[in-house]
Structure formats: C-alpha cells, structure tokens
Amino acid sequence: MTERYARIVATGSALPEKVVTNEDLTKFVDTSDEWIRTRTGIGERRIAGPGETTASLGHRAAQQALQDAGIKAGELDLIVVGTTTPDLVFPSTAALIQHRLGANGCAAFDVNAACSGFMYALGVAHQFIRGGQYRRVLAIGAETLTRIVSWQERETAVLFGDGAGAVVLEASDEPGIYASLMHADGGYQELLTCPVGISSGFTDGPNHGLRVQMAGREVFKVAVKTLDALVGETLKAAGMVESQVDWLIPHQANLRIIEATAKRLNMSMDRVIVTVDRHANTSAGSVPLALDEAVRSGRVQRGQNLLLEAFGGGFTWASALLRY
Ligand code: COA
Numbered sequence: 122m123t124e125r126y127a128r129i130v131a132t133g134s135a136l137p138e139k140v141v142t143n144e145d146l147t148k149f150v151d152t153s154d155e156w157i158r159t160r161t162g163i164g165e166r167r168i169a170g171p172g173e174t175t176a177s178l179g180h181r182a183a184q185q186a187l188q189d190a191g192i193k194a195g196e197l198d199l200i201v202v203g204t205t206t207p208d209l210v211f212p213s214t215a216a217l218i219q220h221r222l223g224a225n226g227c228a229a230f231d232v233n234a235a236c237s238g239f240m241y242a243l244g245v246a247h248q249f250i251r252g253g254q255y256r257r258v259l260a261i262g263a264e265t266l267t268r269i270v271s272w273q274e275r276e277t278a279v280l281f282g283d284g285a286g287a288v289v290l291e292a293s294d295e296p297g298i299y300a301s302l303m304h305a306d307g308g309y310q311e312l313l314t315c316p317v318g319i320s321s322g323f324t325d326g327p328n329h330g331l332r333v334q335m336a337g338r339e340v341f342k343v344a345v346k347t348l349d350a351l352v353g354e355t356l357k358a359a360g361m362v363e364s365q366v367d368w369l370i371p372h373q374a375n376l377r378i379i380e381a382t383a384k385r386l387n388m389s390m391d392r393v394i395v396t397v398d399r400h401a402n403t404s405a406g407s408v409p410l411a412l413d414e415a416v417r418s419g420r421v422q423r424g425q426n427l428l429l430e431a432f433g434g435g436f437t438w439a440s441a442l443l444r445y
Pocket of ligand 1: 335339432
C-alpha cells in the first residue's frame with residue numbers, strides 16, 4: 122500500500138496596510154530604533170486598522186491560498202485556525218472565515234497555542250489527512266496581537282505586529298509532511314501570559330486588563346534551549362540529518378533566537394527565512410507569513426525540504442519537517 126501524505130499545495134498571506142516603524146514608537150514609549158534593532162532584529166511592524174480583524178486577515182490569506190491551489194472553498198473538508206486573538210468568544214474564527222469563503226458545512230475550529238498556533242494547526246491538518254478522514258484542509262495562522270499589547274510598556278510594545286498566513290493541504294502519495302510535533306508545558310504560565318479572560322474575569326484597568334505580560338530574558342533562555350532540542354527531535358522523527366534541510370522557516374520573535382537555532386542546525390543565515398525585521402512577532406501568523414513570502418520570492422522551490430518551528434506562550438512549541 123502506498124503511503125498517504127499531507128502535502129502543501131499552495132500558500133497565502135495578508136498584512137494590514139499600516140506600517141509602524143521603530144522611530145514611530147519612540148513618540149509614545151521610551152525606546153530607540155537602535156535598542157530594538159540590536160536586541161530583536163525588528164525594524165517595523167504592521168498594525169491592524171479599525172476595520173481589520175483576525176478573521177479578515179485570515180480570510181484574505183485563505184483566499185489567496187485557495188486561488189493559487191485552484192481549489193474551490195466548497196471542496197474543503199476542514200478549516201483549522203491557530204490564533205490567540207479571535208474576533209469573538211464564539212463562533213470560532215475558523216467558522217467566521219469558513220462563512221466568508223463560502224465553505225459552509227465543512228468542519229471548522231480554532232486552536233489556541235499562542236505563537237505556536239499555526240504549527241499546531243498544521244499538525245492537526247497533517248493527522249486528519251494522514252489518518253484518511255479528510256482530503257483537503259485549510260490551515261491558517263492569524264493574529265491581531267497588537268490589540269492586547271499595552272502601548273505604555275516598552276518591554277512588550279516594541280515586539281509585536283499583526284498578520285496572517287494560510288496553507289492548503291491535500292492528501293497525496295508524494296511527500297508531504299514527514300513529521301509534525303507538538304509540545305506544551307503549562308508550568309511556565311507566569312513567564313508569558315495575557316492574564317485576564319472570560320471565566321476568570323476582566324479588570325477595570327485599560328483595555329479591561331488585556332495585555333501581554335512577559336519576562337523577556339527568561340523566555341529568551343527557555344526558547345533557545347527548547348528549540349535546540351525540538352529541531353533535533355524533528356530531524357529524528359523525519360529520519361533526516363541537518364544537511365538534508367534546505368530551508369529553516371522559524372517563528373519570527375527575535376533574530377537572536379533564530380540565529381541560535383540556525384547555528385544548532387549548522388545552517389548559514391542565507392538558508393533561513395527572516396521576516397522579523399519587517400513584520401515583528403505576529404504570533405501564530407509568523408511562520409505561514411514567512412513561508413508564503415519565501416514561496417512568492419522564488420527562494421523556496423518544489424521538492425525542497427523545509428523545517429518549520431515555533432515557540433510561544435503556554436509554553437508551547439511545535440515543528441514540522443516537510444517536502445514542499
Ligand atoms: N527600549 C529600550 N530599553 C528597553 C526596552 C525598550 N523597548 N525594553 C527593555 N529595555 C531596557 C530594560 O529596562 C533594561 O534596562 P536596565 O538594564 O536599565 O534594567 C535593559 O533594556 C535590558 O532589558 P532586558 O529585558 O534584560 O533585555 P534583553 O536583552 O533580554 O532583551 C527582549 C529583551 C524582550 C528583546 C528579549 O529578552 C527577548 O526577545 N526575549 C524573548 C521574547 C520572545 O521571544 N517572546 C515571544 C515568545 S513567542
């Protein structure tokens with residue numbers, strides 16, 4: 122019997138129009154372009170405007186991916202959206218996007234794994250296709266994280282941006298995703314959190330207490346160590362060695378974290394897709410945005426092996442090794 126793989130047949134992405142540079146941020150928070158660039162690699166970010174939401178960005182990314190795949194929305198079996206900033210409590214962002222696409226009737230749900238959200242969505246898509254239940258799945262990572270950033274707090278305000286990316290996956294007897302891995306450790310809640318919610322309640326403070334809180338230095342250390350182990354585990358699960366990976370497409374939180382992972386893989390930075398300089402950290406949006414940009418620029422080619430990975434609040438961490 123031939124093996125059944127989940128194969129990415131097309132990608133798409135969407136960014137808000139509004140560009141906010143580091144220099145722009147210095148007008149209302151005590152920071153500098155030099156500090157932000159040297160510590161993070163970020164130069165600018167996109168910020169969602171009044172009419173833009175996680176679902177609208179995810180919808181635009183999905184439309185582009187479906188168009189490039191030559192697949193009609195009605196042919197989808199599942200839409201899974203990785204997001205931590207859904208439009209509403211319910212319906213899910215996946216259901217909102219499903220209706221806008223006109224894919225009514227297929228399965229649709231969100232996964233919340235913070236910055237690893239798209240990698241979790243991809244893992245879910247992989248398993249549903251590999252297991253034989255579904256043939257065509259749309260996996261999206263979409264966020265408007267700037268809506269939960271406190272613009273007065275320089276430790277976090279400079280780090281985030283908004284955006285979305287999408288991939289269409291199809292069942293194929295050609296690879297395909299070789300391995301996808303997911304992990305979480307809820308014991309790290311205090312280091313990276315948005316500390317209010319429906320069930321535990323909101324506060325009377327600004328934005329009802331909705332704000333990203335992060336112990337940056339501690340998160341940095343755990344991220345580097347965890348991603349180091351994750352890429353090793355991913356290679357092993359796929360039965361591959363470092364030299365077989367053509368491109369590293371990492372979560373875009375901090376250029377120094379990306380460089381550390383590339384070093385672990387013995388990869389020079391010209392084989393690593395970097396968008397953090399222009400997008401900042403778009404959480405679940407970052408990996409599919411980087412993938413789509415790499416595909417559209419012609420750097421990533423059919424037949425190449427891609428290692429995708431992410432780390433985020435939870436903590437969560439997840440990866441995939443696939444032939445594009
Ligand atoms: N502008 C200017 N100075 C700032 C600043 C800003 N935006 N934010 C913090 N500082 C200051 C601090 O107050 C501190 O000052 P002090 O030395 O006088 O106390 C100094 O810069 C160093 O702060 P520190 O937090 O130790 O810096 P860092 O080198 O660890 O860099 C991060 C901070 C957030 C960039 C870095 O820790 C990081 O990227 N962490 C991981 C973040 C991440 O990936 N999060 C998402 C996971 S999905």
